[in-house]
Amino acid sequence: MVNMKKRDLITSIILLALSIAILLEIREFPIGKLSSPQMGFFPLILAVLLGILSLVLLGQAIKGKDEGEIPSWVSSGREKIFILTVGILFIFPIFFERLGYLISVFLLIALLFGTIGKKKWWVVIMVAFFSALASYLVFGILLNTQLPMGILGL
Amino acid sequence: MDLDIFGKLTLGFSLVASPYNLLFCFIGVLLGTLVGVLPGLGPVASISLLLPITYKMSPVTSIIMLAGIFYGAQYGGSTTSILVNIPGESTSVITCLDGYQMARQGRAGPALGIAAFGSFIAGTFGVVGLMILAPVLGQAALSIGPPEYFALTFLGLTLVTSLSRGSTIKASIMAILGLLAGCIGADVISGAQRFTYGSLTLLDGLGIVPVAMGMFGIGEVLENIASGLSTKDVYKTKIKGLLPTLQDWKDSFWPIIRGTVIGFFIGILPGPSVVISTFTSYAVEKKLSRYPEKFGTGVIEGVAGPESANNAAVSGAFIPLVSLGIPANVTIALFMGALLIQGIQPGPLFINQHPGIFWGLIVSMYIGNILLLVLNLPLIGVWVKVLKVPYEILFPLILLFCLIGVYTLSNNVVEIFIMLIFGIFGYLNRKIAFEGAPFIMAFILGPIMEKCLRYSLLMSRGDLGIFFTRPISAILVSLGLASLILSLIPHFIRRKRLIEEKD
Numbered sequence: 001m002v003n004m005k006k007r008d009l010i011t012s013i014i015l016l017a018l019s020i021a022i023l024l025e026i027r028e029f030p031i032g033k034l035s036s037p038q039m040g041f042f043p044l045i046l047a048v049l050l051g052i053l054s055l056v057l058l059g060q061a062i063k064g065k066d067e068g069e070i071p072s073w074v075s076s077g078r079e080k081i082f083i084l085t086v087g088i089l090f091i092f093p094i095f096f097e098r099l100g101y102l103i104s105v106f107l108l109i110a111l112l113f114g115t116i117g118k119k120k121w122w123v124v125i126m127v128a129f130f131s132a133l134a135s136y137l138v139f140g141i142l143l144n145t146q147l148p149m150g151i152l153g154l
Numbered sequence: 155m156d157l158d159i160f161g162k163l164t165l166g167f168s169l170v171a172s173p174y175n176l177l178f179c180f181i182g183v184l185l186g187t188l189v190g191v192l193p194g195l196g197p198v199a200s201i202s203l204l205l206p207i208t209y210k211m212s213p214v215t216s217i218i219m220l221a222g223i224f225y226g227a228q229y230g231g232s233t234t235s236i237l238v239n240i241p242g243e244s245t246s247v248i249t250c251l252d253g254y255q256m257a258r259q260g261r262a263g264p265a266l267g268i269a270a271f272g273s274f275i276a277g278t279f280g281v282v283g284l285m286i287l288a289p290v291l292g293q294a295a296l297s298i299g300p301p302e303y304f305a306l307t308f309l310g311l312t313l314v315t316s317l318s319r320g321s322t323i324k325a326s327i328m329a330i331l332g333l334l335a336g337c338i339g340a341d342v343i344s345g346a347q348r349f350t351y352g353s354l355t356l357l358d359g360l361g362i363v364p365v366a367m368g369m370f371g372i373g374e375v376l377e378n379i380a381s382g383l384s385t386k387d388v389y390k391t392k393i394k395g396l397l398p399t400l401q402d403w404k405d406s407f408w409p410i411i412r413g414t415v416i417g418f419f420i421g422i423l424p425g426p427s428v429v430i431s432t433f434t435s436y437a438v439e440k441k442l443s444r445y446p447e448k449f450g451t452g453v454i455e456g457v458a459g460p461e462s463a464n465n466a467a468v469s470g471a472f473i474p475l476v477s478l479g480i481p482a483n484v485t486i487a488l489f490m491g492a493l494l495i496q497g498i499q500p501g502p503l504f505i506n507q508h509p510g511i512f513w514g515l516i517v518s519m520y521i522g523n524i525l526l527l528v529l530n531l532p533l534i535g536v537w538v539k540v541l542k543v544p545y546e547i548l549f550p551l552i553l554l555f556c557l558i559g560v561y562t563l564s565n566n567v568v569e570i571f572i573m574l575i576f577g578i579f580g581y582l583n584r585k586i587a588f589e590g591a592p593f594i595m596a597f598i599l600g601p602i603m604e605k606c607l608r609y610s611l612l613m614s615r616g617d618l619g620i621f622f623t624r625p626i627s628a629i630l631v632s633l634g635l636a637s638l639i640l641s642l643i644p645h646f647i648r649r650k651r652l653i654e655e656k657d
Contacts, residue, residue: 007586015327022334025349035616039341039348042604043334050330056323073585074380082380086578089372092557093570105554112550116379127547135554144210145562 008061012054019051084115100150101140105132163285166513170521175218178211179518182222183525190230191537192548199374200227201488202366203552206559213496217511218518220492224468224485225522229273232461233537236265248432252449252456259452264398266534268406268454269461270527271398276414276462277523280469283418284476285516288505291477295502300613301620304606305630306480307599310424311592312634314483316641317430318589325592326638328583332593335360336600343608355568362491364560364573365597369590371556372573373580375549380581398454406458409439413462420463421470424482428467435463469519475500476512479602484591487598 022043029040074082088111096104110128113119119127139145169175185207189200204223208216236253249269256265311329318325338349339359350356398406416438417431439459440449449456471482472489479501481487493500498508505512560573580590614620622628 004587011586011588029348033616034611034618037608037611039344039346042607043337043348046330046334046337050327050334053323053327053330057327060323075382078380078382082376085379086376089553089557089574089577090571093567093574096561096567096570105558108554108557109550112553113546116546116549131551131554135558139558139562146565147558148565 005061005064008057008064012058012061015054016051016058019047019054022047022050081116085112088112088115097148098150101147102132102136103150104148105135162509162513163517165510166515166517169214169510169514170218170517175215175514175518176521178215178219179222179521180525180529182219183226183522183529184222186223186226186228187230187233187526187533187537188226188540190227191233191540192230192552198366198484198488199370200230201485202363203371203555203559205363205366205488205492206562208492209495209563213493213498213508213511214514216492216496217515220489221515221518222522222525224489225273225277225465225519225526228464228468229270229526230537232269232273232464233266233534234541236262236269236457237538237541248436248460249457251436252451252453255450255452256454256457261452263534264402264454265457267531268398268402268458270531272406272410272413272458272462273465274523274527275410276417276464276466277469277526278520279414280418280421280466281516281519281523283466284469284472284519287422288473288477288512291473292502292505295478298626299624300606300609301624301627302630303478303480304603304610305621305627305634306424306474306478307603307606309630309634309637310480310482311596311599311603312638313424314595315592316637318592320587320589322638322641324586324588328588328590329592329596332596333600333603335365335593336597337604342601342605353568355566355572360572360597361563361569362488362494362594362598363563364569365576366488366491366594367556367560368573368576369580369583369594372553372577373584373590375552375556376577376581377584378545379549402454405454409435409455409459410462412438412442413459413464414466417463417466418470421467421482422473424474424480427471427482428464428485431463431467432460435459465523472515476504476515477502479504481595481598484594487595490598 026040026043026047029043030038031040031044032038088108092104092108099107106128108128109131110124113127114121114124136147140147170179182204185204186200189203192200201220201223204227205220208219208223211219232249232253235249236257253265253269256262315325315329316322336359338356340346340357341348347357413431413435416435417428420431420434421427423430436449436456436459439455440446443449443453443455445453468485471486474480474482475486475490479490479499481490490500498504498511556573557570560569561567563569583590583593610620611618620627621631
């Protein structure tokens with residue numbers, strides 16, 4: 001069973017670390033004074049408030065009541081699909097401009113549809129092909145957006 | 155009433171009524187409804203997905219299309235509430251209570267019909283109110299200064315934080331994170347770089363589009379994939395009889411009027427005003443009804459009132475934006491983001507500097523309401539078919555739309571990465587019970603808040619009393635502090651009880 005206390009504990013530690021990181025970062029910024037605040041003034045106040053609230057959350061996580069079961073990160077059986085989807089999404093922009101719009105979008109839809117849809121390969125190919133074409137008509141022609149041509153000039 | 159208003163309306167009509175602009179108003183309404191109907195995407199996600207489409211157009215056309223998208227997305231969310239019992243967003247939760255029950259009783263048609271008519275009537279009156287009040291408030295706003303503006307942003311943030319679901323501490327943390335995210339880029343006063351790490355993309359700050367699309371678009375899709383969203387029990391029988399009966403009209407008449415007034419005035423307040431207006435309207439109708447015990451079983455008043463309040467609140471929420479330059483809620487904040495990208499700064503000078511855009515907005519809201527009613531009711535069958543499309547086919551297209559939409563902003567793949575990172579952020583927030591609304595409101599209000607805080611302190615030479623000695627600022631700051639303190643009190647009372655129990 002997962003519980004919110006453990007998640008809050010980890011979250012509060014991460015947030016505390018973030019507030020310390022910000023405080024270290026803004027050492028270089030001019031803070032100014034109350035009568036003439038400079039660019040570091042506002043982030044300083046925010047970082048301090050973040051640190052305080054993180055400590056409050058940490059305190060709540062340590063002392064608070066167990067709220068019982070809460071939704072897991074990913075439902076059972078969906079882990080592989082979820083990780084694959086996130087992976088595909090992050091890989092897409094890396095190759096988008098190099099491969100060009102049509103090829104990238106074709107591969108994107110084919111991979112996403114094939115990962116979750118579990119359809120026959122020819123259905124996947126057709127859906128990916130028409131999606132790439134239709135979206136090109138919308139973005140490239142109708143909305144006149146400049147889209148990358150890529151290595152094949154497509 | 156200023157007779158000159160008719161002259162200004164004529165100006166608005168002359169700009170909007172061109173076939174080109176009317177077409178884009180219609181496309182906005184259609185796309186807004188289509189995306190709003192999609193399960194797993196609320197109005198905020200719908201609007202942020204469609205924002206990039208408006209960037210390539212002229213400011214007037216883009217505003218007109220955005221207004222259409224707004225109304226369409228709200229109506230689309232109501233459609234899923236009635237037919238599928240999935241509220242598109244918190245503003246549609248109340249509609250599920252009686253709307254879905256009406257659908258189960260074979261009365262989906264009248265429910266959808268009265269939602270559309272109620273929205274139309276309320277929206278029309280709301281636009282009239284906006285047309286009259288916004289210029290007046292805009293004039294008054296010219297006499298307020300940085301302390302009042304700071305106080306207004308402070309009130310808006312504290313209301314969103316204290317009224318959010320769940321923990322106020324977590325909502326406050328999200329607001330702080332949003333304000334910090336708003337600090338990335340050039341400093342509002344000196345222009346010096348902050349937290350950019352040499353990146354040219356970050357020099358302009360994180361854009362509202364990648365952040366909003368990431369948190370609300372990508373984040374929601376990832377949530378649906380992780381939880382295995384499937385096509386739910388869509389109301390299966392053929393929908394017939396969209397026109398409400400005479401009895402339906404009799405039952406709905408006063409709820410629509412009351413919902414309109416409640417929605418409009420609550421909508422003006424900063425914070426989650428649209429949500430509050432729907433809950434307030436429902437509570438009022440239940441209180442005034444001769445059969446309150448029937449609420450929740452499928453009474454038409456339970457749909458007519460909240461749906462009217464919903465639409466009127468949207469009109470009311472535009473008032474602080476166009477007159478003060480302060481967005482009242484998340485969806486209006488997105489609208490403001492769209493205006494800023496078009497180079498238009500909403501605020502007290504907006505109406506005078508851009509009369510064509512303001513009056514064009516007013517007229518397009520009238521026309522958007524009409525188009526919504528005339529076109530969407532016959533298209534109900536289409537929306538039902540859309541709802542039945544398996545999610546495994548929809549979600550790749552939604553993701554594609556997000557990826558390309560954000561790329562079109564500046565042809566920069568870094569924006570795609572920013573959106574994806576915020577998509578993961580939005581997804582994680584849902585798992586640790588942190589709400590997105592305080593973050594996005596703070597992100598948009600942050601630069602205004604910081605600028606006004608620093609100018610106020612410069613004016614007062616460091617005296618914080620400036621926020622409490624000026625009457626308007628004092629009232630607003632006190633209200634903000636009160637809302638925060640009140641939201642924390644039950645927490646301390648509970649804690650005290652826990653400690654006492656342990657002893």
